[in-house]
Amino acid sequence: MSNVGPEGRSFHQITQADLQRLAQIAADDLSDFFDRHPEWAGQYQNRVLGTALCQGAASxxxxxxxxxxxxxxxxxxxxxxxxxxxxxxxKTADFGVPKFGTSVDQPGFLGRRVDLLGRSLDVSVGTDVGLAIRRWLQAGRTKSAQLLAAKAVVLLSPADRLGEVVWPAPLDAVSATL
Incomplete structure (x- = not known):
């Protein structure tokens, strides 16, 4: 939870182009991580379900x-x-565009701070990312799931689902997970 007040926040609208930029930042970071850590690449490179904007920015x-x-x-x-x-x-990255200003704790960045994180979910490869995330959030078995469930989750990838709201779950998605 952030202690930054309104004066430290940007209220500019997040567009589809901004979501695409975040998706690219995440993809570049993951590619770099796998290049530097082939043991992780061998175990997870083919297990990516998708990427999502979460918490306050998603809300x-x-x-x-x-x-x-x-x-x-x-x-x-x-x-x-x-x-x-x-x-x-x-991993922390720079949004790289000053549209949203800079984060209070990263005045040297050109844009807002991007925190890049990951979680493995107890699902099979090929499981629908939206369904997997909703089930994980609904179960709330981890601190991460509980924290993320308190705000929104918006898909960044796969690319054909950019901007899709996963959480709060649309009514038709809730019935599909029951």
Whole structure:
């Protein structure tokens, strides 16, 4: 939870182009991580379900009222039974465009801070990313799931689902998960 007040937030609208930029930042980061850590690539490169904008910025995308302190971008994986995804990995990147100003804690950045995180979900490769995320959030078994369920989740990838609201779950999606 951020302690940044309204003066430290941007209230500019997040557009589809901004979501595409976040998706590209996440994809570039993951590619770089896998290049530097081939052991992780071998276990997770083919287990990516999708990427999503989460928490306050996702809520701001939906309602335009929360303001943006930073962008929390999560990549979700189908859990590898041999090894869980390294959930403590938290990479920080620069949005790189000054449209939203800079984050209070990163005055040297050109744009807002982007936090890049990941979680492995207990699903099979090929599971629908929206369904997998909703089930994980509804179960609320982890602190991460509980925190993310308190705000919105908006898909960044796969590309054909850019901007799709996963959480709060649309009514038809809720009935599909029951």
């Amino acid at each position: 701001h995308y939906l309602h335009g009222e929360a303001g943006i302190n930073d962008f929390d971008v999560y990549t979700f994986f189908a859990r590898n039974p041999v090894r869980d995804w390294y959930a403590k990995r938290n």
